[in-house]
Amino acid sequence: MITEVEVVVRLLVSAIIGGLIGVERELNNRPAGLRTHMIVTVGASLVMLVSKYGFLDLGIVNSDPARLAAQVVSGIGFLGAGTIIMQGNIVHGLTTAASLWTSAAIGLAIGAGYYIGGIACTVIILFTLIILRFVENLIFVRRYRVLHVLASERPGLIGEIGNAFSRHSIIIKHIAIKQKKNSDEVYLNIEFVLKVVKRADTNAVIEEINEIRDVQSSYWED
Numbered sequence: 001m002i003t004e005v006e007v008v009v010r011l012l013v014s015a016i017i018g019g020l021i022g023v024e025r026e027l028n029n030r031p032a033g034l035r036t037h038m039i040v041t042v043g044a045s046l047v048m049l050v051s052k053y054g055f056l057d058l059g060i061v062n063s064d065p066a067r068l069a070a071q072v073v074s075g076i077g078f079l080g081a082g083t084i085i086m087q088g089n090i091v092h093g094l095t096t097a098a099s100l101w102t103s104a105a106i107g108l109a110i111g112a113g114y115y116i117g118g119i120a121c122t123v124i125i126l127f128t129l130i131i132l133r134f135v136e137n138l139i140f141v142r143r144y145r146v147l148h149v150l151a152s153e154r155p156g157l158i159g160e161i162g163n164a165f166s167r168h169s170i171i172i173k174h175i176a177i178k179q180k181k182n183s184d185e186v187y188l189n190i191e192f193v194l195k196v197v198k199r200a201d202t203n204a205v206i207e208e209i210n211e212i213r214d215v216q217s218s219y220w221e222d
Helices: 004-027 033-055 065-075 077-083 094-111 115-139 157-167 204-212
Strands: 086-087 090-092 144-154 171-182 184-197 215-220
Touching: 004 033, 004 115, 033 086, 033 094, 065 077, 065 094, 065 115, 077 090, 077 094, 094 115, 144 204, 157 184, 157 204, 184 204
Parallel strands: none
Antiparallel strands: 086 090, 144 184, 144 215, 171 184
């Protein structure tokens, strides 16, 4: 029979591990961050503890702990789906969804007392999220980028912005426009999903966009 101290230790270890992964997601402004990952990891750990030890007082000693664990693995999908966002041809949130699913798996491992597996997996996940991000940025060139433009509404504005893109050989793949009214003036928050060639000077693009009449500001999404 597991002691109460061991139960608390496993839950605390799960919280710390989930928090480490969540901090990395939080720093990158992802939809599921510190609290979400901690809750998922601790919850999965508790499910495994209940599955292994929660029914001993009922005289059930030959229960299958994998039954409840399997429900966690399949059920975590609804949380992951909530973090995935489609913007034009770009899909955001897949890495966060994967980190949530893995956090649940780590919680199950810690709850089962398999510390070495859970901790080793955490180290690998943090290496993947933090170190490999820099490797990706050095080796791979992003095909699509997102540019946000804040401007006052007027006829021909989108066309002028489009002309600026064409001068830099940038192709517009998708446009999303949100209106915001302030007194008698209407402001537009325009989101462009762009196919950017490697040779394009993104800073020059920003400078040119900002020089267009009625454009208040513009910035590239990280």
